Amino acid sequence: MSIKVDQVLDAKGLACPMPIVRTKKAMEQLKSGEVLEIQATDKGSLADLKAWANSTGHQYLGTNEDGDVLLHYLRKADPSETKEEVDFPHVISNSDLENKIGEAGITILDVREPAEHAFARIPTSKSIPLGDLEARLGELNQQDTIYVVCRTGSRSAMAAKLLTDNGFESVMNVKPGMSEWTGKVESN
Numbered sequence: 001m002s003i004k005v006d007q008v009l010d011a012k013g014l015a016c017p018m019p020i021v022r023t024k025k026a027m028e029q030l031k032s033g034e035v036l037e038i039q040a041t042d043k044g045s046l047a048d049l050k051a052w053a054n055s056t057g058h059q060y061l062g063t064n065e066d067g068d069v070l071l072h073y074l075r076k077a078d079p080s081e082t083k084e085e086v087d088f089p090h091v092i093s094n095s096d097l098e099n100k101i102g103e104a105g106i107t108i109l110d111v112r113e114p115a116e117h118a119f120a121r122i123p124t125s126k127s128i129p130l131g132d133l134e135a136r137l138g139e140l141n142q143q144d145t146i147y148v149v150c151r152t153g154s155r156s157a158m159a160a161k162l163l164t165d166n167g168f169e170s171v172m173n174v175k176p177g178m179s180e181w182t183g184k185v186e187s188n
Contacts, residue, residue: 003064003073006034012041012069017154019045020052023074027058030076035061038072044113044155045070047131051158057081088157088164088173097122097147097174098183107144111159112151112178118188120178122149130155137166145170153177 009026011019019040026036038049046063049072053060061073100106101124108125110117117127128136130150140146146168150156153175160173 003037003061004035005037005073006030007036009036009038011038011045014040015042016044016048016150017152020048020154023049023052027074027076032076032078034076036074036076038074040070040072041068043070044116044129045072047113047129048155048158049074051130051155051162055158055161088160088171090160090172091153091175092147092172094174094176094181094183097149097172100147101183105144107140107146109140109146109148109159110150110178111148111155116151116178120181120185120187122178122181123184123186125149130159133159133162134166137163140168142168145172147172147174149174150177151179 007026007030009022011022019038019042023036023038030036050060053074057077059075059077061075064071108122110121110125110127111130111133113129114127128139146163148156148160148171153173156173156177160171163171
């Protein structure tokens with residue numbers, strides 16, 4: 001299948017949040033209706049770019065695979081279709097979360113990809129990758145305070161917004177996330 005693109009972004013070898021950071025900059029250069037191809041090797045970029053497009057109003061068209069490279073296609077929305085990208089306002093630091101581990105009525109939700117979770121995770125954390133979260137909301141207790149963690153705080157901000165948009169009232173984004181976590185971790 002041949003897809004007409006207006007610009008190609010090489011994000012190969014970059015990990016979260018860099019594919020999204022570079023995509024934001026590239027989208028600013030496009031005109032409404034133009035298509036951006038993002039070439040990425042980070043498997044998590046699929047969920048990240050879908051969620052980012054959904055949160056900003058740009059259109060996620062789809063993803064093709066070319067060997068180890070994911071080819072993502074996004075269409076720039078008309079200004080009337082875009083949404084202001086807002087960082088999630090309720091934030092907790094890594095050290096504050098570390099002090100809450102073991103308390104009753106909390107869920108630590110890890111929205112990173114399964115491989116990231118397998119190699120280093122906060123004990124007792126529940127793994128639901130960002131791309132699967134909407135379909136798996138029923139696995140979470142709406143009465144719990146949910147602390148959402150990812151590698152840097154970007155995916156977790158999108159996940160926290162998704163949770164509050166779906167009726168979860170006590171949600172906190174953990175920043176800076178696992179990239180700077182110094183507490184206990186476990187792995188497979």
